[in-house]
Amino acid sequence: MIQEPLAPSSVTANSGRVLIADDDATMSSFCARALSATGYTVVTAAEAEAAITTLQTQGPFDLLLADIRMPGRSGLELAQIAREIDPAIAVVIMTGHSTVDTLHASVRRGVADYLTKPFEVEELRLVVEQALHKRSLLQESLRVRALEELLRSSEAINAILDRNQLAREIIAHARAHAPGEAGFLFVAGSDHLPPRVFAEPAGAAIQPAGREAVAQSIRAGRPLPVASAGPLALLEARPLTYGLAVPLRAHGAAIGALLLCGAEDALNAPGASEFLALLANQAGNALHNAQLYSQLDAAYNSLRELDRLKSEFIAIASHELRSPLSIVLGYARMVHDRSSGDLREYAQRLLTGAERIKAIVNDLLHLRDFDRKQTTLTLERSALDALVRQAVERLIPAAQQKGQDLSTNLPPEPVILDVDREKFLLVTGNLIENAIKFTPPGGRIHVEVVCWPHERLAAEIARAVANPTMRRLAGAAPAHWALVRVKDTGIGIPREQQGRIFERFYQVASSLTREQGGTGLGLAIVCDLAALQGGLVWVESEEGRGSIFSFALPLP
Ligand code: ADP
Numbered sequence: 439m440i441q442e443p444l445a446p447s448s449v450t451a452n453s454g455r456v457l458i459a460d461d462d463a464t465m466s467s468f469c470a471r472a473l474s475a476t477g478y479t480v481v482t483a484a485e486a487e488a489a490i491t492t493l494q495t496q497g498p499f500d501l502l503l504a505d506i507r508m509p510g511r512s513g514l515e516l517a518q519i520a521r522e523i524d525p526a527i528a529v530v531i532m533t534g535h536s537t538v539d540t541l542h543a544s545v546r547r548g549v550a551d552y553l554t555k556p557f558e559v560e561e562l563r564l565v566v567e568q569a570l571h572k573r574s575l576l577q578e579s580l581r582v583r584a585l586e587e588l589l590r591s592s593e594a595i596n597a598i599l600d601r602n603q604l605a606r607e608i609i610a611h612a613r614a615h616a617p618g619e620a621g622f623l624f625v626a627g628s629d630h631l632p633p634r635v636f637a638e639p640a641g642a643a644i645q646p647a648g649r650e651a652v653a654q655s656i657r658a659g660r661p662l663p664v665a666s667a668g669p670l671a672l673l674e675a676r677p678l679t680y681g682l683a684v685p686l687r688a689h690g691a692a693i694g695a696l697l698l699c700g701a702e703d704a705l706n707a708p709g710a711s712e713f714l715a716l717l718a719n720q721a722g723n724a725l726h727n728a729q730l731y732s733q734l735d736a737a738y739n740s741l742r743e744l745d746r747l748k749s750e751f752i753a754i755a756s757h758e759l760r761s762p763l764s765i766v767l768g769y770a771r772m773v774h775d776r777s778s779g780d781l782r783e784y785a786q787r788l789l790t791g792a793e794r795i796k797a798i799v800n801d802l803l804h805l806r807d808f809d810r811k812q813t814t815l816t817l818e819r820s821a822l823d824a825l826v827r828q829a830v831e832r833l834i835p836a837a838q839q840k841g842q843d844l845s846t847n848l849p850p851e852p853v854i855l856d857v858d859r860e861k862f863l864l865v866t867g868n869l870i871e872n873a874i875k876f877t878p879p880g881g882r883i884h885v886e887v888v889c890w891p892h893e894r895l896a897a898e899i900a901r902a903v904a905n906p907t908m909r910r911l912a913g914a915a916p917a918h919w920a921l922v923r924v925k926d927t928g929i930g931i932p933r934e935q936q937g938r939i940f941e942r943f944y945q946v947a948s949s950l951t952r953e954q955g956g957t958g959l960g961l962a963i964v965c966d967l968a969a970l971q972g973g974l975v976w977v978e979s980e981e982g983r984g985s986i987f988s989f990a991l992p993l994p
Pocket of ligand 1 (some may be wrong): 451872873876878926928929930931940944945947953956957958959960961962985
């Protein structure tokens with residue numbers, strides 16, 4: 439039973455555009471009046487073909503209300519075509535009688551609801567309102583999906599640091615959401631990278647009008663649609679005259695632009711330009727990061743090259759010095775042994791100088807072998823305390839010469855370890871020698887051997903060590919460590935330089951260091967040799983008060 443529509447004043451106001459398709463003029467006008475009275479804008483069509491034309495020429499509509507039975511196409515066919523024209527349109531079907539079959543067919547064609555005739559005004563309004571509500575929920579979920587896609591796109595592009603790969607990925611994401619036939623990415627140059635234009639697909643070529651469109655969008659600082667008389671780009675020699683140019687920015691500066699060329703409809707699909715603007719934001723930052731990364735990479739490469747040259751210099755110098763030095767040493771020794779008086783004394787000075795050169799050459803040879811991974815270990819079961827005593831005894835004369843007190847504290851029980859004795863003596867000797875060198879006359883040097891559980895060692899390093907690389911304990915931690923600790927009351931090392939003294943050629947810039955000479959290689963060798971035996975070396979020091987150098991080896 440058909441009821442007269444209510445007066446407009448008695449209902450809540452709605453908005454939205456409704457297309458009614460029904461060949462029954464009375465029914466069509468009843469619905470039109472009922473819906474107009476509630477605030478909807480209504481257009482009517484007397485059959486499916488007329489409705490399709492209306493959808494195409496007067497769209498978009500929010501809702502299609504169609505009778506199931508019409509001359510020509512049915513309401514269900516019309517529903518399907520309407521959704522093809524506008525996937526977001528809500529469809530309500532009016533039927534004389536509803537069966538399970540019609541219901542299924544309706545659902546398959548994306549129909550939101552149906553009304554069984556006869557229906558009352560309130561029922562019509564309610565169904566239309568619900569269908570539009572469902573539609574807005576659907577639109578909301580489409581927006582959420584677009585945001586999810588943007589998030590996925592931005593995750594993907596932010597993970598890429600290679601500029602070329604990144605550029606291709608940005609164009610691919612842009613084309614996936616604003617289906618342009620060809621995409622171009624303009625990237626400004628940097629110190630290390632020239633400016634570049636990337637094109638996708640391979641057969642696409644940018645034209646002067648396209649470049650101008652890009653420049654305009656950069657100047658405008660916002661996405662610009664461009665309809666050009668001449669071609670913006672060519673795709674396999676086919677001119678593309680419509681495009682969307684979107685500037686890319688990073689940290690407030692323009693660093694490039696994206697140009698998509700193709701069909702106007704596709705590029706202006708709902709949400710496409712918004713997606714592109716958001717993507718451009720992400721892309722600008724990702725490109726900026728990629729540029730920074732490549733600068734860093736270039737800097738690393740030149741550092742690596744410098745390091746290689748340094749290693750090469752070490753290898754050549756040590757090798758080339760070795761032979762003439764053994765000749766000098768051999769003859770100096772011979773002259774020394776066969777002479778007397780002044781000549782013997784001169785020969786002794788010659789020998790002392792040559793021995794010093796030999797020590798430097800030996801240091802260089804150690805580093806060369808280490809760089810070539812040719813340093814080998816000859817492990818022998820040894821008592822650590824006895825080795826330490828041996829190293830100390832060798833250096834007692836040097837300490838005495840400076841009036842220093844060189845003392846030891848060795849454990850009552852021998853500490854047994856498999857070590858390369860020669861290399862152990864070299865490391866320990868080097869640490870004691872440095873202590874003597876950097877402690878003024880009259881100072882004290884104390885050498886002790888202790889055993890610590892791993893936890894104590896880790897805690898001690900975390901507490902005392904300025905150099906974080908020393909905090910990384912190598913490999914699987916042993917339960918216990920044997921430590922040789924060399925303590926002095928010398929000049930100490932400024933905290934900020936404590937990490938650097940283990941680098942090759944590094945010396946603390948102080949007048950005493952300069953007085954003492956040296957090459958800055960000793961601690962680098964100590965570190966390399968300690969690491970080779972699974973051990974570590976670190977320093978605790980206070981300027982003006984002294985230093986403690988610790989050399990730890992894992993206990994079996
Ligand atoms: P070299 O002794 O030949 O200069 P090293 O590699 O053995 O080279 O030492 C590097 C630098 O570390 C030294 O030049 C010195 O500045 C500092 N250093 C090493 N040991 C000590 C120490 N016991 N006390 C103070 N400074 C030291």
